[in-house]
Structure formats: structure tokens, C-alpha cells
Amino acid sequence: MSEPEITESPKLKRFLKGGLNMAPLTIAVAPWGFLVGAYALEVGLNVLEAQSLSMFVFAGTSQLVALGLIQSQAGLLAIIISTLLITSRHLLYSMALREKISPLPLRWRLGLGFLLTDELFVNTPLNDGKPLDRWFALGGGLSFYIGWNLATLAGIIAGRYIPNLTELGLDFAIVATFTAILVPMIRTPATAACVATSLSVAIICAALGWQMGLLLAIVSGMAVGFIFAQAQEYLQ
Amino acid sequence: MIALLLAILTVIVFASRYVFLEPRLPLKLGPRLQKLLGYSTPAVLAAIIGPLVFIRDETLITDISNPYLIGTAVAVALILITRNTLLTTVLSMLVFWLVH
Numbered sequence: 001m002s003e004p005e006i007t008e009s010p011k012l013k014r015f016l017k018g019g020l021n022m023a024p025l026t027i028a029v030a031p032w033g034f035l036v037g038a039y040a041l042e043v044g045l046n047v048l049e050a051q052s053l054s055m056f057v058f059a060g061t062s063q064l065v066a067l068g069l070i071q072s073q074a075g076l077l078a079i080i081i082s083t084l085l086i087t088s089r090h091l092l093y094s095m096a097l098r099e100k101i102s103p104l105p106l107r108w109r110l111g112l113g114f115l116l117t118d119e120l121f122v123n124t125p126l127n128d129g130k131p132l133d134r135w136f137a138l139g140g141g142l143s144f145y146i147g148w149n150l151a152t153l154a155g156i157i158a159g160r161y162i163p164n165l166t167e168l169g170l171d172f173a174i175v176a177t178f179t180a181i182l183v184p185m186i187r188t189p190a191t192a193a194c195v196a197t198s199l200s201v202a203i204i205c206a207a208l209g210w211q212m213g214l215l216l217a218i219v220s221g222m223a224v225g226f227i228f229a230q231a232q233e234y235l236q
Numbered sequence: 237m238i239a240l241l242l243a244i245l246t247v248i249v250f251a252s253r254y255v256f257l258e259p260r261l262p263l264k265l266g267p268r269l270q271k272l273l274g275y276s277t278p279a280v281l282a283a284i285i286g287p288l289v290f291i292r293d294e295t296l297i298t299d300i301s302n303p304y305l306i307g308t309a310v311a312v313a314l315i316l317i318t319r320n321t322l323l324t325t326v327l328s329m330l331v332f333w334l335v336h
Contacts (some may be wrong), residue, residue: 024322049238056246061284066245076241083245087252089280094256095265096273102259113254118284122277127270172307172332173325175288179311180324182281194275198282206287207296214283221279226272 011135018139025119026147028177029060031170033148036063037155038162043071047156054152058145059117062086065211085212092218093121100124100132108134115141122181190232194225307332 033054040050045067053063062083069079093116094101101112112120112134120141124132186192198221205213255261265273289304290297297305311328318324 024325028325045238049242052242053245056242057249059249062245062249066241070241076237076244079241080244080248083248087249090249090252091255092273092276092280094253096276098256098263098265099270101257109257110254113257114250116253118280122281126277127274169303169332169336171288172304172336173329175285175304175308176311176325176328176332177321178281178285179308179328180315180321182278182285183312183315184319185278185281191275191278195278195282198279199286202283202286203290203296206291207294209294213287217283217286218276218279221282222272222275225275225279229271 014133014135015139018133018136018141019143020139021136022119022123022140022144025123025177026144028173029119029144029148030151030154031173032060032064033151034155034158035170036060036067037152037157038159039064039067039155040152041156041159043067045070050156051149051152054149058114058148059087059090060148061214082211086214088212088215089118089218090116092222093118096126097121097124097132104132104134108138112137112141115145117141117144119144188229190225190229193228194221197221197224301335303332303335306335 036054037050040053040063041047045053053066057063057066065082065086066079069082094113097116101109104112115138120137123140124137182195186195198217201220202213202217205216210216256263285308289302289308300306307328310331311324314324314327315321
């Protein structure tokens with residue numbers, strides 16, 4: 001194989017750098033993974049099923065919502081529709097990363113596609129004009145996958161002995177981390193408008209119990225940011 | 237039942253992540269669409285944070301002593317002052333736990 005290398009540094013170094021770069025997020029989602037493991041047992045899944053959820057589905061929000069629906073005795077169809085709605089935001093990620101990932105060989109596309117979580121997307125530079133550093137991305141994605149599954153395992157083990165683990169407020173870890181990433185991103189009025197819109201729409205939809213709220217919030221936030229920037233350009 | 241559900245969810249989630257990474261899918265992204273997609277990251281982060289902070293059991297929390305709100309306010313202040321992601325995360329979680 002003689003692929004053109006993106007940087008001079010060896011693959012292993014870039015792989016490790018990717019993992020290190022992802023570490024704050026991997027640590028921050030650990031309480032969430034833990035929650036998913038403990039909650040799965042509470043809902044009635046066995047140990048193997050609970051772990052498989054993180055190993056194969058590998059999507060925190062979808063996993064938690066599916067478990068919530070199983071608990072409330074919702075049917076298969078309701079769970080499938082909710083998952084379709086919640087996971088549809090990943091369509092945006094794969095569209096945004098299309099230029100960078102689609103030229104890669106099949107096994108890279110499949111691997112990075114499987115690992116394409118909110119967190120990996122957030123940690124992958126979009127408009128830097130450079131080709132994707134695949135080893136860096138793989139290091140981030142794979143370390144995150146391993147961390148998520150270990151956290152789930154810990155939740156499964158702890159959940160067997162300690163009741164009411166799911167009411168500890170473990171989900172604040174993700175709020176803190178995402179806030180720390182989001183705030184410095186707000187550098188233009190257009191981004192501020194995007195964030196304000198997405199935030200309000202998501203809150204309103206969640207209060208109404210709409211499963212599609214997440215996607216609706218993201219799309220309207222993006223639209224407002226884009227239109228705001230276009231209007232600013234036009235007025236100048 | 238659970239095994240079937242797991243298989244279906246796995247396929248749905250993977251398909252949504254992969255579909256536009258497939259080069260044989262005929263689609264060309266214009267500069268305007270790319271610009272629009274540039275707003276996806278902040279929009280995603282805001283959409284995930286919002287409900288976690290303000291919603292409990294599908295109900296809006298207006299109480300300002302909500303520990304999630306206090307923790308988030310501390311996180312916003314800390315990141316603006318320190319510009320340090322890890323420090324902000326750890327300290328605001330500490331504040332959250334104390335209030336919670």
C-alpha cells in the first residue's frame with residue numbers, strides 16, 4: 001500500500017494523539033455509560049443484552065431512550081420510530097464529513113462510520129481544508145468506544161448491588177463537558193443565534209415530549225445561524 | 237425479543253452514520269450547504285445540553301435553584317475566565333454535586 005501520508009509522524013503516534021485528544025470526552029461520558037449499564041438491568045435486560053446494547057448500538061441517547069420505552073412497555077414499532085428520529089442527526093454528521101471520509105477505502109469508511117458518535121464528530125475538524133487524519137480519528141473513535149463499553153460494564157456490575165443508581169444525576173458530566181466545548185465556539189453573532197435557537201427549540205420540544213425535538217432543534221439552529229450570516233453579508 | 241430489537245437498533249444507527257460516507261451515493265455538496273453544515277456542531281451541543289438542564293420527566297424546570305442550571309452557569313463562567321476545558325468540567329461538576 002502506498003497511500004500518501006498526511007503528516008510525517010508515524011501512524012501509532014497519530015492514533016495515540018487522537019485518543020489523548022478525545023480523553024476529556026471519554027471521561028465525561030463514563031458516568032453516562034455507567035448509567036446505561038445500571039439502567040438496562042433495572043429495566044429487565046440480562047447482563048449480556050445490557051453489554052450488547054453498548055457494543056453494537058453504541059449511541060448513548062438512543063440507548064437511554066430505548067430503555068425508557070422498554071420500561072414503559074412501549075411496543076417494538078414505537079421504539080424503532082423513536083430511534084429513527086433520535087439517530088437522524090447522524091445523517092448530518094455523515095453529510096458534513098462526506099468530503100473527508102468518502103474517499104477512504106471501504107474498511108475505513110465502515111470503521112469510522114460505526115464510530116461516528118456526537119463526540120467524534122465534535123472532535124473532528126470540519127472546514128480546515130486539510131484531508132482527514134484517519135489514524136487520529138480512529139484513535140479518538142476507538143478509545144471512546146472502549147471507554148463507553150468499560151463504563152457500561154461498570155454500571156452493570158454496580159447496578160447488581162446498588163439500587164437507585166439511576167437517580168444520582170450522573171448526566172451532569174456531559175452537560176459540563178459540552179458547555180466547556182460549546183461556549184468558546186460562540187465567536188460570531190451568527191453562531192450565537194444558532195445556539196440560542198437550537199437551545200430553545202430543544203427545550204420546548206422536550207417539554208412537549210417530542211422525540212423528534214433533537215433533530216428539529218439542530219436543523220432550526222443551523223438554519224438560523226446560516227440565514228443570520230447571509231443577512232449580515234448582504235447588509236455589509 | 238430483546239435480541240431482535242438490538243439487531244434492528246444496530247442497523248438503524250449504523251445506517252444513519254454511514255449513508256453519506258458512501259461514495260457511490262450520488263450527491264455533491266455545494267458551498268452553501270457546506271456553510272450550513274458548518275453550524276451543525278454548535279447546534280448539536282446546544283440541543284443536547286438544553287433538555288438535560290431544563291427538563292425533568294418531560295416537565296420544564298423554572299426553579300433557578302435547579303442544580304443543573306447552577307452547575308451550567310458555573311461552567312459558562314469558568315470556561316470564559318480560564319479557557320481550560322478540563323478544569324471547567326471538574327470544578328463545575330464539583331459545584332453540581334455540592335448543590336445536588
